[in-house]
Amino acid sequence: MSDRGVVWLGSPSFPEAARTALADQQLRTNLRRATTTIRDKRLAVAAELDDWEELRTAAEAIKRRTARHLDRYLLQLEEAVIAAGGSVHWAGDAAEANRIVAALIQATGEREVVKIKSMATQEIGLNEALAREGITAYETDLAELIVQLGEDRPSHILVPAIHKNRTEIRDLFAAEMAHWGEPAPEGLSDDPRELAEAARRHLRKKFLAAKVAVSGANFAVADTGTVTVVESEGNGRMCLSLPETLITVMGIEKVVPTWSDLEVFLQLLPRSSTGERMNPYTSTWTGVTEGDGPSQFHLVLLDNGRTDTLADTVGRQVLACIRCSACLNVCPVFERTGGHAYGSVYPGPIGAVLTPQLVGVEQAASLPFASTLCGACYDACPVKIDIPEVLAHLRAEVVEAKRHALSPEALAMKAAATVLDSPRLLSAAQKAASLGGRVLAREGRIGRLPGPLHGWSDTRDSPAPPAESFRTWWRKNREGTP
Amino acid sequence: MRIALFITCFNDTLYPGTGRAVLTVLERLGHTVDFPQEQTCCGQMHFNTGYRPDAVPLVTRLARAFAGYDAVVTPSASCAGMVRENHPVLAERYGSASLQQQVAELVPRVYEFTEFLTDVLEVTEVGARFPHKVAYHPTCHSLRGLRLGDRPLRLLRAVQDLDLVELPSADSCCGFGGTFAVKNADTSSAMLADKAAGVLASGAEVLCAADNSCLMHIGGGLSRQGSGVRTMHLAEILAGAEGEER
Ligand code: SF4
Numbered sequence: 001m002s003d004r005g006v007v008w009l010g011s012p013s014f015p016e017a018a019r020t021a022l023a024d025q026q027l028r029t030n031l032r033r034a035t036t037t038i039r040d041k042r043l044a045v046a047a048e049l050d051d052w053e054e055l056r057t058a059a060e061a062i063k064r065r066t067a068r069h070l071d072r073y074l075l076q077l078e079e080a081v082i083a084a085g086g087s088v089h090w091a092g093d094a095a096e097a098n099r100i101v102a103a104l105i106q107a108t109g110e111r112e113v114v115k116i117k118s119m120a121t122q123e124i125g126l127n128e129a130l131a132r133e134g135i136t137a138y139e140t141d142l143a144e145l146i147v148q149l150g151e152d153r154p155s156h157i158l159v160p161a162i163h164k165n166r167t168e169i170r171d172l173f174a175a176e177m178a179h180w181g182e183p184a185p186e187g188l189s190d191d192p193r194e195l196a197e198a199a200r201r202h203l204r205k206k207f208l209a210a211k212v213a214v215s216g217a218n219f220a221v222a223d224t225g226t227v228t229v230v231e232s233e234g235n236g237r238m239c240l241s242l243p244e245t246l247i248t249v250m251g252i253e254k255v256v257p258t259w260s261d262l263e264v265f266l267q268l269l270p271r272s273s274t275g276e277r278m279n280p281y282t283s284t285w286t287g288v289t290e291g292d293g294p295s296q297f298h299l300v301l302l303d304n305g306r307t308d309t310l311a312d313t314v315g316r317q318v319l320a321c322i323r324c325s326a327c328l329n330v331c332p333v334f335e336r337t338g339g340h341a342y343g344s345v346y347p348g349p350i351g352a353v354l355t356p357q358l359v360g361v362e363q364a365a366s367l368p369f370a371s372t373l374c375g376a377c378y379d380a381c382p383v384k385i386d387i388p389e390v391l392a393h394l395r396a397e398v399v400e401a402k403r404h405a406l407s408p409e410a411l412a413m414k415a416a417a418t419v420l421d422s423p424r425l426l427s428a429a430q431k432a433a434s435l436g437g438r439v440l441a442r443e444g445r446i447g448r449l450p451g452p453l454h455g456w457s458d459t460r461d462s463p464a465p466p467a468e469s470f471r472t473w474w475r476k477n478r479e480g481t482p
Numbered sequence: 483m484r485i486a487l488f489i490t491c492f493n494d495t496l497y498p499g500t501g502r503a504v505l506t507v508l509e510r511l512g513h514t515v516d517f518p519q520e521q522t523c524c525g526q527m528h529f530n531t532g533y534r535p536d537a538v539p540l541v542t543r544l545a546r547a548f549a550g551y552d553a554v555v556t557p558s559a560s561c562a563g564m565v566r567e568n569h570p571v572l573a574e575r576y577g578s579a580s581l582q583q584q585v586a587e588l589v590p591r592v593y594e595f596t597e598f599l600t601d602v603l604e605v606t607e608v609g610a611r612f613p614h615k616v617a618y619h620p621t622c623h624s625l626r627g628l629r630l631g632d633r634p635l636r637l638l639r640a641v642q643d644l645d646l647v648e649l650p651s652a653d654s655c656c657g658f659g660g661t662f663a664v665k666n667a668d669t670s671s672a673m674l675a676d677k678a679a680g681v682l683a684s685g686a687e688v689l690c691a692a693d694n695s696c697l698m699h700i701g702g703g704l705s706r707q708g709s710g711v712r713t714m715h716l717a718e719i720l721a722g723a724e725g726e727e728r
Contacts (some may be wrong), residue, residue, distance in 0.1 A: 014666065015665060015666050015667075015668065015669070018666065018668060018669050019668050022668050022669065022672050028672075332654055332655045332657070332673055333666075333669055333673075336669055336672045336673060337669055368532075369661075369662065369665050369666065370666060370669075371659070371662070372622065372655050372657060372658065372659025372660075372662045372670075372673075373530060373622070373659060373660075373662075374622035374626070374655035374659070375622055375625075375626035375627060376622075376626065376654075376655070378626070379626055392529065392530055392532075392568075395530070395531060395532030396532045396533075396534045397532075398532055399531070399532035399533055399534075400532075409531075410533070413527075413528055413531065413533045413536055414536065416527070416528070416536075417528060417533070417536040417537070417539065417540070420491055420522045420523040420525075420540055421522065421539045421540060421543060422522070423519055423520060423521075423522055426491065426494075426495075426522050426523075429495075430494070430495050433495060445702075445705055447706075452664065453664065455663075455664055455665075455667025455668070456663055456664050456667060458667065458671070459667075459671040459674060459675075459702075459703060459706060460663075460671075460674065460699060460702030460703050460705075460706055461701075461702045461705040461706050462698070462702055463496055463497075463698060463701070463702075465495060465496055466496070466497075466498055466499075468498060469494050469495055469498055470489050470493065470494045470498035470501040470502070470517075471489075471494055471517075471519060473498055473501075473502065474501075474517050474519075475519075478517070
């Protein structure tokens with residue numbers, strides 16, 4: 001794990017990690033059921049808006065404009081937050097952000113904090129960093145709680161416990177809740193209402209006792225200094241209103257220029273993520289307000305590779321991501337492998353393009369290849385990030401980064417390029433393939449192959465190359481030359 | 483109209499029948515088709531696997547081979563997409579001003595086969611007969627890349643005696659993805675298994691598509707399972723003549 005890092009990257013490469021997931025039938029069933037449901041809901045509610053495409057275009061435009069003048073909007077945001085009584089801290093990388101947050105908590109004298117589900121704090125491994133300082137962070141989002149109790153890792157941006165079914169969750173609550181606070185009630189069933197009630201009782205004590213809360217941000221408005229969190233359960237709102245100190249860790253790309261820009265995103269985000277018309281809770285706060293909510297507010301602005309990403313003219317479009325997870329739910333690769341295979345807190349298509357840029361392509365070299373480039377993610381993305389374009393771009397970067405080591409693949413590509421740049425060599429190769437293929441083939445098909453192609457041939461037959469290529473046929477039959 | 487066939491390296495080597503089928507259909511409709519022998523490959527494999535500079539000579543070769551034709555027709559949605567989307571990117575990044583110019587001139591003249599029939603020749607009835615149960619798999623490149631929409635279906639519906647059956651989860655990717663099928667063989671196989679199950683559930687005797695690469699993948703899986711379902715390029719179905727049994 002590097003400092004400017006995304007936690008736990010460096011686990012096995014994607015193909016290897018995927019193998020484990022693919023072998024788990026229960027996991028695949030859970031994933032398929034969850035993604036299919038949410039996918040259909042999303043399509044239905046998006047279709048209700050006759051200006052859906054215009055909204056996407058507007059969102060893309062706002063995000064592009066913000067990225068072009070990011071420095072200006074961030075300074076404007078800082079000024080507005082300070083004017084409203086908050087403080088602003090700048091963090092270059094994960095380690096710095098963790099240090100800042102730990103110091104802020106230590107200054108309050110507290111050893112426990114409640115947390116709102118946040119990708120940014122997961123990205124930097126905040127909970128683990130705080131634990132090393134003797135501070136315990138309690139996740140209050142239901143799914144995050146499930147992940148935390150299971151000492152598991154989230155496998156989906158929006159539904160971190162998407163890989164678990166109700167029975168698995170019941171067992172986990174019964175076994176683990178007591179170690180973290182209020183134990184699960186006796187005889188807990190796997191009825192969703194009972195599960196939610198158990199979680200609510202477990203969390204209530206935490207909310208009432210907590211003096212410090214940590215959150216992320218979905219958006220921050222530069223001209224007013226307003227920070228926004230949207231959520232479904234209302235647990236976030238408890239964290240935002242009850243404690244005395246609120247610390248928000250926010251990726252620098254989350255800023256939007258004006259309050260009215262929120263209108264576009266608050267329509268796109270819930271529809272794209274949960275398939276709802278509106279998210280149940282939208283909380284906004286501007287600095288601090290006497291007698292209302294936390295009396296101290298700290299905004300930590302996290303870079304952690306974002307400025308470098310911004311410098312890449314093709315790759316920078318991923319900074320427009322609003323973490324809706326629509327791309328995950330439509331991705332056929334994610335549907336089979338789940339999120340853990342991506343080895344990063346950002347799984348699925350967005351993870352495959354964001355993570356390598358945040359940590360450097362060499363650190364995540366298998367991720368840009370973890371896609372068939374089928375394009376479903378691009379169609380689903382509410383801010384029109386051309387994920388396939390960025391995937392292909394990053395593949396070129398990976399190859400470029402490994403240029404010094406002439407891999408078998410690089411040699412094969414070179415050889416292919418030479419053959420393909422000459423009709424004469426291509427013709428000769430076709431003749432050789434035809435001869436060789438017919439030696440290997442039975443009834444016109446080639447079965448299992450040795451060497452690097454076995455992955456292909458384990459489950460698929462290949463056609464035997466025909467006796468005559470098209471160009472040979474053309475020469476004989478249309479030009480009369482042999 | 484001067485029409486050139488862009489066969490693609492993949493079809494040239496493994497599926498020459500598809501090229502002959504395209505000729506059959508276009509000639510039946512009264513057109514003359516040329517096959518410039520300088521052509522080889524669009525460079526898609528190199529581009530998509532990250533070997534961009536290696537694709538540049540292929541871009542140059544293609545632009546040269548097809549200069550001067552009114553229409554360049556290819557029975558491969560993914561190769562048509564490659565030329566349209568990525569040749570300009572490669573020419574801009576690595577090519578001379580003259581290559582950029584040649585590519586810019588080529589791009590609007592490149593047509594995927596069904597696009598050419600429906601949009602340029604404005605026909606859907608091509609005089610074909612094919613008395614079989616057929617399912618159509620919209621490959622990702624035809625569906626989301628080229629946005630072929632229902633063009634292939636319109637053509638298939640006009641084929642005499644053809645029984646078009648619905649493919650469950652038609653729009654989900656078959657898991658081929660070029661080198662993806664080798665680099666991520668297990669994930670690819672899992673996707674293939676679902677696609678093959680859909681094909682079997684459809685009750686089709688023949689599965690067709692506008693891309694032989696995906697068909698090779700799906701057909702390879704169906705064949706390994708010992709299913710009797712055949713895969714055929716859509717052009718071969720459209721080439722099926724009245725009275726002729728295929
Ligand atoms: S890339 Fe697009 S679809 Fe995926 S999470 Fe981000 S905003 Fe949503």
